[in-house]
Amino acid sequence: MKLNQKIKLNSKLFGDVDKVPTRDGYGKGLVELGEKNKDVVVLCADLTESTRSNWFKEKYPERFVEVGVAEQNMMGIAAGMALSGKVPFVSSYAVFSPGRNWDQLRVSVCYTNANVKIGGMHAGISVGPDGATHQALEDISITRCLPNLTVIVPCDWIQGKKATIAAGQATGPHYLRFGREKTPTITCEETPFEIGKADVYADGDDVALIATGTMVYESLVAAKELEKLGISAAVVNCHTIKPIDVKTITEVAKKCGAVITVEEHQINGGLGSAVAEVLVENHPIPMKRIGMLDTFGESGSPDELFKKYKMNSSEIVKQAMQIVKTKK
Amino acid sequence: MQFKKITSEKQLKLIANSIRQNIIKSLVEAKSGHSAGPLGMTDVFTALYFNVLKHDPNKPEWPERDKVVLSNGHICPVWYATLAQAGYFPVEELKTLRKLGSRLQGHPHYWEPAGIENSAGPLAQGASIAIGMALAAKMNKAKNRIYCLTSDGEHEEGQFMEAMMFAGNNHLDNLCFVVDRNNIQIDGDTENIMSLEPLADKYRAFKWHVIEVDGHNLEHIIDAFEETKTIHNMPTVIIAHTIPGKGVSFMENDYQWHGKPPTVEQAQVALIELEAERKEIQEE
Ligand SMILES: Cc1ncc(C[n+]2csc(CCOP(=O)(O)OP(=O)(O)O)c2C)c(N)n1
Ligand SMILES: [Mg+2]
Numbered sequence: 001m002k003l004n005q006k007i008k009l010n011s012k013l014f015g016d017v018d019k020v021p022t023r024d025g026y027g028k029g030l031v032e033l034g035e036k037n038k039d040v041v042v043l044c045a046d047l048t049e050s051t052r053s054n055w056f057k058e059k060y061p062e063r064f065v066e067v068g069v070a071e072q073n074m075m076g077i078a079a080g081m082a083l084s085g086k087v088p089f090v091s092s093y094a095v096f097s098p099g100r101n102w103d104q105l106r107v108s109v110c111y112t113n114a115n116v117k118i119g120g121m122h123a124g125i126s127v128g129p130d131g132a133t134h135q136a137l138e139d140i141s142i143t144r145c146l147p148n149l150t151v152i153v154p155c156d157w158i159q160g161k162k163a164t165i166a167a168g169q170a171t172g173p174h175y176l177r178f179g180r181e182k183t184p185t186i187t188c189e190e191t192p193f194e195i196g197k198a199d200v201y202a203d204g205d206d207v208a209l210i211a212t213g214t215m216v217y218e219s220l221v222a223a224k225e226l227e228k229l230g231i232s233a234a235v236v237n238c239h240t241i242k243p244i245d246v247k248t249i250t251e252v253a254k255k256c257g258a259v260i261t262v263e264e265h266q267i268n269g270g271l272g273s274a275v276a277e278v279l280v281e282n283h284p285i286p287m288k289r290i291g292m293l294d295t296f297g298e299s300g301s302p303d304e305l306f307k308k309y310k311m312n313s314s315e316i317v318k319q320a321m322q323i324v325k326t327k328k
Numbered sequence: 329m330q331f332k333k334i335t336s337e338k339q340l341k342l343i344a345n346s347i348r349q350n351i352i353k354s355l356v357e358a359k360s361g362h363s364a365g366p367l368g369m370t371d372v373f374t375a376l377y378f379n380v381l382k383h384d385p386n387k388p389e390w391p392e393r394d395k396v397v398l399s400n401g402h403i404c405p406v407w408y409a410t411l412a413q414a415g416y417f418p419v420e421e422l423k424t425l426r427k428l429g430s431r432l433q434g435h436p437h438y439w440e441p442a443g444i445e446n447s448a449g450p451l452a453q454g455a456s457i458a459i460g461m462a463l464a465a466k467m468n469k470a471k472n473r474i475y476c477l478t479s480d481g482e483h484e485e486g487q488f489m490e491a492m493m494f495a496g497n498n499h500l501d502n503l504c505f506v507v508d509r510n511n512i513q514i515d516g517d518t519e520n521i522m523s524l525e526p527l528a529d530k531y532r533a534f535k536w537h538v539i540e541v542d543g544h545n546l547e548h549i550i551d552a553f554e555e556t557k558t559i560h561n562m563p564t565v566i567i568a569h570t571i572p573g574k575g576v577s578f579m580e581n582d583y584q585w586h587g588k589p590p591t592v593e594q595a596q597v598a599l600i601e602l603e604a605e606r607k608e609i610q611e612e
């Protein structure tokens with residue numbers, strides 16, 4: 001398998017890879033940002049530890065705001081603070097923020113183009129036993145449709161940290177999506193990260209696996225498996241869902257002739273839809289979307305759920321085998 | 329046939345004790361979930377399902393039944409354990425809590441199993457759902473009552489305040505809220521995080537009848553529920569002063585037990601404590 005040498009992925013990628021939740025990157029990124037920029041403030045709605053905003057709170061208690069269980073109010077307060085020169089980070093679970101406070105996000109933040117950053121934790125089905133109410137599988141859809149809003153889904157904690165810092169340094173509204181569970185560390189400090197720039201992690205010419213978030217790892221594992229089966233799969237980390245990297249996606253599509261998208265999210269409205277839009281307008285080719293198939297999740301362990309709902313490397317391998325057969 | 333009221337306090341206490349033991353057993357098996365809230369609200373659930381409610385576990389869809397809506401969905405282990413104790417489904421099923429394929433979801437799903445009257449998890453949604461049920465009952469001239477169980481923390485939500493205002497404004501006297509006033513939420517004590525006091529006055533200002541009660545005194549809880557049936561033209565709230573983690577010494581009044589289950593060893597200690605309490609009740 002042709003790993004992109006310029007990318008410098010974790011050397012233990014397929015060995016004894018270390019696992020850390022992506023939300024740790026949010027917590028660490030906030031602390032670093034707070035040090036550099038005294039205008040950075042963090043808001044939280046009774047989930048300080050789960051969102052890792054407690055790390056910022058411990059260091060900069062005077063710049064931390066506890067709003068109680070009140071996500072709508074939190075989003076509005078953040079907008080007001082942004083309009084007064086602060087750089088607020090709104091922290092909660094993705095199901096509640098941007099779930100419950102979407103109207104405030106739309107008007108007070110996006111329409112106003114206020115400099116608010118939203119950290120949505122415990123996204124995806126991997127939040128597991130808490131069940132469907134807590135599994136954010138629609139947050140990419142409801143954010144990527146909003147004008148002015150940038151949407152980023154980091155693939156591991158290191159990228160999560162970089163994305164948090166980059167969002168804090170950029171102007172305008174940004175939504176950052178994080179997971180609860182420990183997941184493999186794919187990248188290193190030297191791995192490039194730029195908002196809006198999808199990265200080709202592995203080269204290939206039979207099929208392109210375009211993935212986001214924790215599914216980037218599953219795609220890399222699948223590509224390795226596919227190599228044994230004689231199929232050369234490219235792996236693209238599409239961490240920025242909006243603005244989507246039309247150039248990179250079109251290039252790999254041209255090279256491979258078939259695309260599979262992989263996300264821990266509903267296939268309707270998420271990465272799959274975003275990539276489909278790009279391909280339909282630029283280079284229509286056979287495509288398959290892997291993700292939640294228009295159904296709610298349920299309680300269970302993350303591994304059980306990934307298996308049942310067909311979001312893992314073996315499903316990717318299966319779909320890749322099928323799609324290469326349909327290529328002309 | 330309507331569920332037969334249990335009036336003996338001793339019998340009710342024994343039922344509450346069984347429910348607490350089953351909460352511990354289901355949580356330790358699940359390896360995740362919430363301990364403090366369920367144990368704290370066990371006496372209220374016992375009073376409701378074994379004395380106050382008009383219901384029939386053999387006919388859960390009975391149209392004339394009183395309805396219970398749980399707004400703070402995370403305390404569902406006590407709802408499941410109470411429904412099982414009342415005969416809605418086998419007690420053994422409690423062991424499937426939070427497992428793949430189980431009806432007992434980490435946060436409740438409507439009618440899984442029968443008797444679960446609403447889906448819940450995101451705080452404050454149940455308050456509005458209960459109001460909708462009370463409003464529809466009024467339109468249908470139905471005689472049943474709607475009970476909505478809520479937590480103190482969720483009163484911080486905008487939706488909750490909207491619901492309070494609506495119910496008072498619309499004189500929903502077939503509606504009763506119970507507040508689990510245990511003074512804790514995830515980040516700490518409610519009065520430090522977002523002060524709710526004076527809570528009773530807030531309800532009065534929104535045109536509610538207010539009753540405050542010791543949430544562990546079964547006789548007083550039942551009296552409070554009886555009083556709600558006599559109030560006309562306004563909804564009633566029972567502010568139940570409870571001890572989070574009630575019945576398990578190392579869990580009581582500690583907010584850290586909000587969202588974690590006991591370990592196997594901790595569960596053993598908890599069950600020993602509850603068994604000792606059971607003996608005491610039997611000897612009373
Ligand atoms: C809308 C929403 N925001 C946040 C949460 C996360 N959450 C679950 S329980 C809880 C604490 C609320 O306090 P309370 O219900 O009084 O907790 P308890 O007394 O049961 O410990 C929070 C913030 C949620 N379930 N719903
Ligand atoms: Mg509470």
